[in-house]
Amino acid sequence: MKLKIILIFLLCMVLTGCFNYTGIDRLTMVAGFSIDNKKDTFILNFEIIDTIKSNPTEGIKTKVIECEGRTITEAITNCKKLLSSRLYFGNTQIVIINKDIAKKGIHDIVLLLLNEHEFRESLKVVVSDEKKAKDIIMADKTNNAILSYQINDIIYEDQSITLSTALIPVYKIFSQVISKDKAFVLPNFKLKKNNDDKKVASSNGLDLFKGNKLVGHINEQNSKAYLFVTDQVRGGDITIKLKEDKKVSLQVLKSSTRNEFELKNDKLKVKQKINMNILLRDYSMSDREKDEEEFEKVKKEIVKKMEKEITKYVYELLNTYKIDVFNFKENIYKTDQKLYKKIKNKKIDFFSDIEYDLKINCLFEDRGFLGG
Structure with missing residues (x-):
């Protein structure tokens, strides 16, 4: 009887646990990323948490890495060649889309964000008013060490204080994106010089979509x-x-x-x-x-x-x-x-x-x- 109990105990130790567990030391946390394109190539810039330079004294540090691919998924996969650990999107808050891509349609991007299990359905999609979406992700930081989280805070605060934009999680636009004629809006961001002469990401009203394509701007x-x-x-x-x-x-x-x-x-x-x-x-x-x-x-x-x-x-x-x-x-x-x-x-x-x-x-x- 004792032997059976010992065997059951040993089996429990061997057979239980998370089958796909990955230690944090093997993950690169992505705070946000931008999507641009050039001909048939997607160019993604990821703001990642720099775990090496971050410390209690100097605080959290981030850096931006750029990857390319024929598809967005391929660009994400290609980043593995630049990093010793895989990208982790569980804490991603912001995705910034190039205006030209938005005009052609964001159907595939939204489906990817909702179908890929690592992305949270609460993340926000914003449109860059600059020539490149990369320009926004590379903006100077002000009150937050992580730019993507700063943009998320701006959207949240602006809707309830200045009434100049709207907080719209990606899951809320799914039905509109897959339709042909439903309208919806997404936040627009541009670069603006502040009092310290820094180029910071600034809320710039709303972009109007019909179906999955950008059709206009609301100041x-x-x-x-x-x-x-x-x-x-x-x-x-x-x-x-x-x-x-x-x-x-x-x-x-x-x-x-x-x-x-x-x-x-x-x-x-x-x-x-x-x-x-x-x-x-x-x-x-x-x-x-x-x-x-x-x-x-x-x-x-x-x-x-x-x-x-x-x-x-x-x-x-x-x-x-x-x-x-x-x-x-x-x-x-x-x-x-x-x-x-x-x-x-x-x-x-x-x-x-x-x-x-x-x-x-x-x-x-x-x-x-x-x-x-």
Whole structure:
């Protein structure tokens, strides 16, 4: 009996464990990488963690290595010739794509990122506004030792503070990429000189895609309107220009967008309601108490101005790109099948046959301003 127990114990020790375990000393961690091409060759630049130079005193160090291949997979494989350990993508945050590649289509790239088991589906794809995607991955660092993580932080912060870009994990664009006509956006980045005269990676609005191809660009100012219309605003700061060149700063505390659709005279009427909680920063408590009537006028003017600017932008974007930029069709498909069938039978397009009606409800909150 004792012999059987000993044999079972020995077998457990021999037969258990991770069959594909690889020690960290045999892995090269990739923080992010860029994808460029030249004729029939893909050129990839990987920002990797330099485990030799990194130490507690000087912190984490990174370096960039370049590899080429006829396919992206081949380029990754060819990197093994330059490294003593294989590339590990479990902590990869950012993939930067060349603009020319994006115009031709990112279908194969997105499928690779989602199908390859090492890539996390939460990684972000961004488009380079520079001639090469490599230019972004080689940018100077500022507040983070790892540039790819710095870009990821910028995207995260900008959506909730400046409302100039959107945080979009790669898994969220899968259905759009494999379609022919669905629209979506990805963050755009460019190089910009900072106060120290360094060329740093900077958020540059959003790039608009139809299916899997890049078709246009939405600048930082219009990105705010896009995020409101598509219900992607969770907070942030905006500046409104009122009459007589007066400007007011607003902090959006909450925002939610609701849609109603109606088919009338072969026109699709989109009734959109945006509810916001706003903090008006330029008026102290004493200012409000001194002239409550003036303050009420300012609030009404703010709402009217926002409605006008967003409405103008919606029509401008629809007429410029001639596509269903805001995915109203998909929204109807999910919420009103009866209306969707009517629209489909009448072959209503989602740019010239749309009547857009916006109503903004603002709750102006007071956070206890000190009177002066």
